[in-house]
Amino acid sequence: MTVSILIQSALDGLLLYLCSLALLGQSRGKPDRLLPVLFAGICLLSRLGLGDHDTEIAYAVFPVDHIVAFLFFFLGVLLLNSLWFQKSEGHTLFGTIAAFALYLLLRELCLLILALCSLTEPVWFLYVGRVLPLCLWLALWGTGVLGWMKDRLADGDTVICMVCSNTALLLLLHLLLFRFDVSAMLRWLPATVGVVGLLAVCDGIVLLLRQYRIQEQRRTATLEQYLPLVEELIEQVRARQHDFNNQMMAVAAAVSTAHDLQEAQEAMTSLLQNVRLDGADKELLKCDSKVISGLLFGKMKQAELKQVRVEMTIAGAFLRRSLSEADWVEVIAILLDNAIEAAAPGDVLYARAEEEADGLRFSVLNPHPALSNMEFIQMFRRGWSTKREAGHGYGLYNVRQIVERHGGKIITGNDQLNGIAYITIGVLVS
Numbered sequence: 001m002t003v004s005i006l007i008q009s010a011l012d013g014l015l016l017y018l019c020s021l022a023l024l025g026q027s028r029g030k031p032d033r034l035l036p037v038l039f040a041g042i043c044l045l046s047r048l049g050l051g052d053h054d055t056e057i058a059y060a061v062f063p064v065d066h067i068v069a070f071l072f073f074f075l076g077v078l079l080l081n082s083l084w085f086q087k088s089e090g091h092t093l094f095g096t097i098a099a100f101a102l103y104l105l106l107r108e109l110c111l112l113i114l115a116l117c118s119l120t121e122p123v124w125f126l127y128v129g130r131v132l133p134l135c136l137w138l139a140l141w142g143t144g145v146l147g148w149m150k151d152r153l154a155d156g157d158t159v160i161c162m163v164c165s166n167t168a169l170l171l172l173l174h175l176l177l178f179r180f181d182v183s184a185m186l187r188w189l190p191a192t193v194g195v196v197g198l199l200a201v202c203d204g205i206v207l208l209l210r211q212y213r214i215q216e217q218r219r220t221a222t223l224e225q226y227l228p229l230v231e232e233l234i235e236q237v238r239a240r241q242h243d244f245n246n247q248m249m250a251v252a253a254a255v256s257t258a259h260d261l262q263e264a265q266e267a268m269t270s271l272l273q274n275v276r277l278d279g280a281d282k283e284l285l286k287c288d289s290k291v292i293s294g295l296l297f298g299k300m301k302q303a304e305l306k307q308v309r310v311e312m313t314i315a316g317a318f319l320r321r322s323l324s325e326a327d328w329v330e331v332i333a334i335l336l337d338n339a340i341e342a343a344a345p346g347d348v349l350y351a352r353a354e355e356e357a358d359g360l361r362f363s364v365l366n367p368h369p370a371l372s373n374m375e376f377i378q379m380f381r382r383g384w385s386t387k388r389e390a391g392h393g394y395g396l397y398n399v400r401q402i403v404e405r406h407g408g409k410i411i412t413g414n415d416q417l418n419g420i421a422y423i424t425i426g427v428l429v430s
Contacts (some may be wrong), residue, residue, distance in 0.1 A: 001044050004056065004126070009047060011130035012063050013040025016077065018137050019099040022146040023153060024085040024092065035060050042080065046073040057182055060125040061107050065180040070172070074100065096163045101168035102146075106133035108171060112193060115186050125182060159210040170199055220237070236244055282311040285351075288319050294331055296351070299336040307345035310336075316355035318362075322406040323429050331402055331427060332362065334395040338425070339366035350417070356428065363411055363426025370421055376412040379425075396425075403427045 017036040043063040050069035051059065064070045077361055078096045085092060110132040114124050140146050152160040174195050178184040287293040300310045318328050339349050343366055350365040380400040408429040415422040 005047070006044070008056065008059065008126060008130060009044035009063065011039045011127075011134070012043040013037070014045070015130070015133055015137065016103055018134070019102045019106075020077070020081055020085070020096065022137070022141060023098045023102065023150050024081060024095040025150055030141065035080075038080055040078070042073065042076045044383060046076070047269075056126055057122050058180065059186075060102040060129055060182045061111065061175060062104070062180060067176060074186070084401065091153060091157065094164060097168050098149065098153060098161075098164035100135075101164045101171065103133075108137050108174075110136065111182065111185070112189075115189055116193075116396055120186065152358040159206065162370075163206055167199060167203060170195070173384075211428050250405065281330045283313060283314045286314045288317045289328070291325055292318050292328055292332065296336075299333070299340065302342050303343070306340060306343065308340060308349060310340075310348050310349045310351055313350070313352045313354070316353045316359065317359045318353070321360060321429050322408065323402070327406070328362075333397050334399050335362075335364045335425060335427075338395060339364045342366055342368065350422075352426075359408070359428055359430035361411060361426060361428045363424050365415060365417065365422045365424050367420055368423040371412075371423055379412075380410060403429065 014036050017039045020039075046069055047059055047063045050072060051063075051065050053059070053065050058065050062070070077100075078093065081096050081099075082092045085095070086316075100268075107129070109127060113132070114120070114129055119128070137146075149160060149164075153164075164387050178188070284293045284297055287296070296312060300312070303310045303421050319325065321328075323331070336349075336351065343349060347367050351363075352365075353360060353362045355361075380396045382397045403410060406429065408427055411424065411426040411428055413424045415424055
């Protein structure tokens with residue numbers, strides 16, 4: 001056994017550890033530094049005890065070189081993950097499969113990159129081909145893709161489990177087709193590129209279809225939740241229209257029976273002083289989304305129960321933005337819920353939707369002492385909350401995730417209205 005084999009096994013174990021850690025989450029409290037060593041040990045034992053080849057290039061993709069050795073290797077990693085990570089049996093199984101899929105995808109992708117760059121010397125495949133996947137893993141971790149996959153796997157998402165399983169199976173079959181021989185893979189480079197490319201396209205299509213289905217389900221749920229409130233708003237306006245008609249009839253009668261102009265004016269002033277549409281209702285009727293109108297109407301009623309008044313201003317369109325209607329509902333609901341919860345009886349909140357050059361700005365202003373920039377930044381971090389109970393602290397974090405994912409911006413600031421200190425929290429969406 002040479003130092004070269006030890007280094008290669010250590011790099012293999014480190015990548016496998018990082019893939020498992022990213023997709024399975026926190027350990028049971030055991031020392032995390034020990035786990036990469038154990039993974040490296042499994043890679044080394046599989047290579048030395050079960051491998052048939054003496055050449056190092058035979059293990060450029062995987063620390064095993066035939067299917068029987070792979071099965072033992074997979075079971076060893078699965079057993080280690082089940083002992084180390086505090087998850088259910090199903091999640092451990094699919095999390096391990098996903099870790100192998102990610103491992104194989106990163107390794108094969110990097111080998112293809114090296115081959116396409118005409119870097120075919122063994123040293124490139126043995127060392128750079130192992131270091132480059134670690135760099136790609138860091139890039140994926142930084143984008144949040146791995147965290148998103150971990151959450152989906154933890155929820156038992158059937159589509160994500162299926163995509164990970166299919167990816168691992170197809171990449172393994174690809175290795176079996178070439179008998180784990182990297183030189184054969186390089187001779188059939190177009191076929192290898194085609195397999196990996198087709199796999200990426202198919203997985204992308206499946207994930208896009210899944211996302212579309214989730215958006216439709218969210219839209220259906222928001223329609224069912226908030227359209228009844230729109231009907232209540234319409235009924236309220238109709239009732240006021242009925243009162244308006246009655247008042248107009250009374251005005252006509254008063255004018256026709258008045259003896260002079262002054263008496264007619266006094267009668268009209270007395271009868272028309274309450275004939276006007278409520279300002280909040282007028283603003284809600286200007287909204288271009290019935291679902292958002294229902295949401296705003298419901299939040300205003302919720303605030304009234306707490307003796308808090310919400311002043312609404314709508315001077316822009318919500319639809320045909322980068323945010324979907326369902327995303328708007330989630331963002332607006334979180335901002336208003338936070339403001340209403342923080343308000344005291346008698347407070348006045350301001351909710352404004354304003355058209356700007358860069359897009360639509362929706363902001364909520366609630367009475368609060370001025371905050372520093374660091375305090376505003378802290379509010380949008382995962383887990384931040386003024387409550388001590390578990391499960392809180394994800395509202396504003398979710399707002400930031402949704403808005404930034406669609407190229408929008410978070411708006412914060414301190415204001416003074418009628419001599420009262422207010423804080424502004426909102427979003428700007430193109």
